[in-house]
Amino acid sequence: MNRRIPLDLGRLTEAERVFDLIVVGAGGAGLTAALCAAIDGARVLLVERTAQVGGTTALSGGTTWVPLTHHAATVNPHDSRAAVERYLDLAVGEHAPRALRQAFLDHGAEAIAHLEACSEVRWRAYPRHPDYLSELEGSTVCGRALEPLPFDGRQLGALFALLRAPIPEFTVLGGMMVDRTDINHLLGMTRSLRSARHAARLLSRHAIDRMRHPRGTRLVMGNALVGRLLLSLSRQVGAHLAVGTELIELHRAGGGGHIEAVTVAQGGQRLRLGTRCGVILASGGFNRHPERRAALLPGIDLAWCPGAPGHTGRAHDAAEAVGAVPGAAGLSPAxxxxxxxxxxxxxxxxxxxxxxxxxxxxxxxxxxxxxxxxxxxxxxxxxxxxxxxxxxxxxxxxxxxxxxxxxxxxxxxxxxxxxxxxxxxxxxxxxxxxxxxxxxxxxxxxxxxxxxxxxxxxxxxxxxxxxxxxxxxxxxxxxxxxxxxxxxxxxxxxxxxxxxxxxxxxxxxxIGAALGLATDARARVLDAAGRAVPGLWAVGNDMHSLMGGVYTGPGITIGPGVVFAWLASRDALSARSAAPASPSSLPEPSNA
Missing domain, CATH: 3.90.700.10 (Succinate dehydrogenase/fumarate reductase flavoprotein, catalytic domain)
Structure with missing residues (x-):
């Protein structure tokens, strides 16, 4: 990846401003979409409105709800597709199209296995992390919720500064991240030798970190997941990242065809960027869009929102301008x-x-x-x-x-x-x-x-x-x-x-949007007639929640975000062979 951040789009030649795929938003879903596309050989541009990557995923626990993965068998070998379907049918019902959760279950395990095989992203099944509606038939107490493995942020080098820091109040001792396991050991360190040793390791590592870094570099939870995604993306030669860059407009060929370009704003300059395969929207949802917030969340002050600052909903404006429509109302829009x-x-x-x-x-x-x-x-x-x-x-x-x-x-x-x-x-x-x-x-x-x-x-x-x-x-x-x-x-x-x-x-x-853009089971954005807008996908909180505003378990925004990011990337690149030029025919950016 181009390590000179931000990538100055204004310095690119006209030919260099054409990418195989453009991903809007560098939260967990956007990073995943860009990484998967780059792994598959695409020249991909990841556009992030703010100066840092990670979105709300970086502030979160990072739990990733994906049932029936290879990790699940280590703690719950008896879980089954029938049980998951029964649980989701009872919990979600008609609040969201069943086809979306079927696609999620069809491809979830494969998406997780692919990421772990081809990148530095790693998860484990938490020994006990029940589904939230555990009174319903088909629920489980473990196996479906995956936890990102801790990550050494020092591996990022200069890119560590790009990673959005966790909520300070979720850290201790001036920036030391702790997860549920760490908290239990810290609270029990005077009662257990094992806990005392665990706490000593944490504290000594953090003391060394604070001599060299503004915060701890032992990353857990959402910061660990984003750190692993960012490191993996940085190792892909076809990946490019532009921070401080906002999507302004989407352009359809001939006014009604395939998404062929975007207009973005960076450093006070507006630029048109071409795309062979299209655009994946992963900007985080509508929550900080003044008009949409007032309409969808009346009486809820923006000051009460703990999410990251980037989810302005402006990507939804751009999408609706080319025919996209929001999903049908579910239990709750957020x-x-x-x-x-x-x-x-x-x-x-x-x-x-x-x-x-x-x-x-x-x-x-x-x-x-x-x-x-x-x-x-x-x-x-x-x-x-x-x-x-x-x-x-x-x-x-x-x-x-x-x-x-x-x-x-x-x-x-x-x-x-x-x-x-x-x-x-x-x-x-x-x-x-x-x-x-x-x-x-x-x-x-x-x-x-x-x-x-x-x-x-x-x-x-x-x-x-x-x-x-x-x-x-x-x-x-x-x-x-x-x-x-x-x-x-x-x-x-x-x-x-x-x-x-x-x-x-x-x-x-x-804490996140549930109401997003209507999509099909391949994450393709739909218009009012239910037809796919060619070359446009939505994932993460830009995609209408497959849970329909029902919170079924820990990580039910991140898990589907990861899975549909992989699906959208694969679907977008499937048309690459029909594109007029191949990525190898384009020079790399001049400041690569």
Whole structure:
């Protein structure tokens, strides 16, 4: 790959401005599409609007939901195509075309195997990572969710600076990334020799990193996946990357034929670039498009969105201008998580998704403006976010409430476990604390009597280990979110008894688009008549979700993004033999 970044498109000759394939957006799906095309010998240009690659994938856990891969057999050899189909049929139903999930299952295992065989991308099956709707027939507790292997970012050399850093609040000690395994070892390092050794290795590596790098180079989760994709792409001679470059317009031959060119903007200059095979859109979805956001997510402030900054939805404008249409409405146009917000020292705002560490654990409840519970706190973050938005719940914002024991054991939001260093969080209003529930209610603006009654009722249920009100802790997924070491009868239920009491304000944050451009099972973008727009594909969150806005398991945006990126690349290059010129007839860029 051309390692001089950004690639100055203005310096290319007219002949050099023609590529086999152009991919728009360098998140997980876009990087995969460009990598697969380059592996197959194409001269491919990857265009990224921002100055860094990775998109929201780089900020995420990186889990990749693809059933029935060769990894699945290592932890769940009894999973079957029939079971996966039954699960998805029950979970998704008519919210999305069945043909899309059939194509996903037809090709998922092959796509994963191909990437691992031909690149540095590596996954493993997490030993226990249940499907989110584990109460449904056909669900499993492991095997379908793949975890990117940790990656040494030092292998990227100068390209490491191109990799979007994780959310700072998801790191420790000034930029050390930790995954679920690391967290468990760090919390247990005073109780287990094995954990102490693991923690020592992490800390010593990070100490060395900080002497040479602005953040840790041991990458895990989404950063590891993106780092591996970027390294692999950099080793492909036909791959080219242009950052700080925005798609402006798509051009069809003769005004209605094959996509033959794009207009992009880079450094204040507009340039027309040709493509033999077409364009794959992977720009991340509509979430930061002002008009689309207002129409699709009314009342949801952009400040609540924790996603990467690049998903402006402008690629959708360009696609619709050449005939593309959005997919049919599903359960929700977006995927959701409860988020909390805090102003950082540098003036930027942290938007923290509450995925894992707090709300499902013993000693936590969430209450609305009436001081009442409104949701099963151990449900998936998507269903939690949807519940917050129901008008009858009066839960925008909501409050996550815990006692001192729970805060010390698990932390709360951006407050780390241990219960130390609370003053800054309390001083800026992120953490609300009080010696009694009545005083806490007064500071939250909820009825004190209602909050006391809610906690009293919850404590009674917690002692029984049975949540008669919301069924918390009854499914495999929910119990996996709890505390396996909890001594009570239910790993998700524990009373709020130990003063002081604490709360953090929650908002419904959109973590990704579910509504995208309508496509067929080959990721070809469709027009209003259901016909493919020749030479145009959409993957990732630009593609209408095959889950129809239902969150079926961890990594159900990244997994389909990877699989359909591979499918789209293969489909696009299948027409290359009919193109008027071969990539070998074109010179490489003059600054290669």
């Amino acid at each position: 995927f959701w998580a409860p988020v909390s917000r805090r102003r950082r020292a540098d003036g930027s705002e942290a938007v923290f998704p509450h995925f894992l560490m707090d709300r499902a654990k013993p000693g936590f409840i969430s209450v609305n403006a009436r001081g009442e519970r409104f949701v099963n706190e151990s449900t998936s973050y998507h269903l939690f976010g949807l519940a917050m938005q129901r008008p009858e719940n009066q839960a925008t914002p909501a409050w996550l409430v815990c006692d001192q024991r729970a805060l010390q054991a698990y932390g709360i939001g951006m407050v780390r476990p241990g219960g130390q260093g609370l003053a800054p969080f309390q001083d800026d209003g992120y953490l609300i604390s009080a010696p009694t529930l009545a005083e806490l209610a007064g500071r939250l603006g909820v009825p004190p009597q209602a909050l006391r009654a809610t906690v009293a009722r919850f404590n009674t249920l917690a002692e029984r280990g049975e949540d008669l009100d919301f069924g918390r802790g009854v499914t495999a997924y929910q119990r996996n979110m709890g505390d396996a070491a909890w001594r009570g009868p239910n790993p998700n239920l524990g009373p709020l008894q130990q003063a002081p009491f604490h709360a953090v304000r929650l908002w419904p944050g959109d």
